[in-house]
Amino acid sequence: MKIIIGISGATGVQMGARLLEVLKSMPEVETHLIVSKGAKLTFEKEANQPLEEVINLADYSYDDSELSACISSGSFRTDGMIVIPCSMKSLSGIANGYAENLLQRAADVCLKESRKVVLVPREMPLGKIHLRNMLTCAELGCSIIPPMLTFYSDYPTAEDQIDHVIGKVLMQFGIEYDRMKPWDGR
Numbered sequence: 001m002k003i004i005i006g007i008s009g010a011t012g013v014q015m016g017a018r019l020l021e022v023l024k025s026m027p028e029v030e031t032h033l034i035v036s037k038g039a040k041l042t043f044e045k046e047a048n049q050p051l052e053e054v055i056n057l058a059d060y061s062y063d064d065s066e067l068s069a070c071i072s073s074g075s076f077r078t079d080g081m082i083v084i085p086c087s088m089k090s091l092s093g094i095a096n097g098y099a100e101n102l103l104q105r106a107a108d109v110c111l112k113e114s115r116k117v118v119l120v121p122r123e124m125p126l127g128k129i130h131l132r133n134m135l136t137c138a139e140l141g142c143s144i145i146p147p148m149l150t151f152y153s154d155y156p157t158a159e160d161q162i163d164h165v166i167g168k169v170l171m172q173f174g175i176e177y178d179r180m181k182p183w184d185g186r
Contacts, residue, residue, distance in 0.1 A: 002030045002078040003173065004071050004110070005058065006103040009038015010087035010122035013047055015147060018162050019084055019169065020057035022177060029175070032071050032078065033058035034103045038087060064101045071106045080116030081107055082169055085147070088123050088130050094142070095133040117142040118172045120165065143172050153181035 003023070007016035016039070023029045033055060035043075043051045055061045062069040070076040083090060083103065090103060094117070099105035110117045119142050123130055134144050147165045155161050160179075167180020 001028060001173065001175075002032065004032045004034065004078055004081040004106050006034045006036070006081060006083040006086075006090070006106065007039045007054075008036045008083055008085060008087040008090040008103060009040075009042050010085035010090075011042060011046060012085040012120075012122045012147060013039055013042045014049075015120065015162050015165060016084045017047065017049055017054045017057070018159075019082065019166050020054060022166055022170070022179075024057045026175070031058045031060070032106075033061040034064055034071075034106060035061070036064045036087075036090065036101065036103050038089070062102055064103055066102050067105055069102055072102060072109060074109050074113045078110065078115060079173060080118070081110045082118045082120070083107065084118075084120040084165075084169065085122035086119040088121070088133070091119060091121055091130070091133045091137065094119070095136040095140070111140055111142070114141070116172060118145060118169055119143070120145050120147055120169060122147060145169055145172070152183055155181075 023031050093104035094107045099108045145168050150164050163179040167177040170177045
């Protein structure tokens with residue numbers, strides 16, 4: 001399985017880093033990483049992990065300005081893309097087909113090739129434009145998974161909450177994640 005991972009400039013870049021850590025332990029999944037310019041700035045401000053470490057978790061990585069990268073073409077087969085976190089700027093570009101950088105172009109390619117695109121939008125509160133763009137993306141076939149808190153499965157730490165979001169994202173690709181505790185009715 002080949003999955004493109006986009007980390008955009010919204011707060012919560014730790015979720016993208018955690019997703020890459022999880023996928024690194026799954027040799028059957030090949031990862032192609034794009035870190036946006038905004039995400040690089042966000043890593044400096046809020047992550048306790050050097051960006052280089054995160055980039056090294058991916059099998060392949062690309063500069064966001066590298067529009068000639070293999071993942072910018074539909075003839076390069078992937079199983080889809082995850083944008084985690086997804087900034088409102090990236091969401092808008094994806095919703096409107098404005099592929100000004102590799103992250104947006106890769107999502108555009110996945111959509112035109114009918115491949116799965118999972119967006120983890122990170123903004124609060126959501127304005128009407130944000131909601132319209134999410135609806136547009138959903139109508140285009142994207143799965144929208146906001147990183148919302150969960151309380152039913154006893155997730156006491158922020159790391160546990162992130163693992164729950166990662167589990168929900170991976171479910172979209174049919175990948176089971178043992179740190180996600182599904183609801184069992186009790």
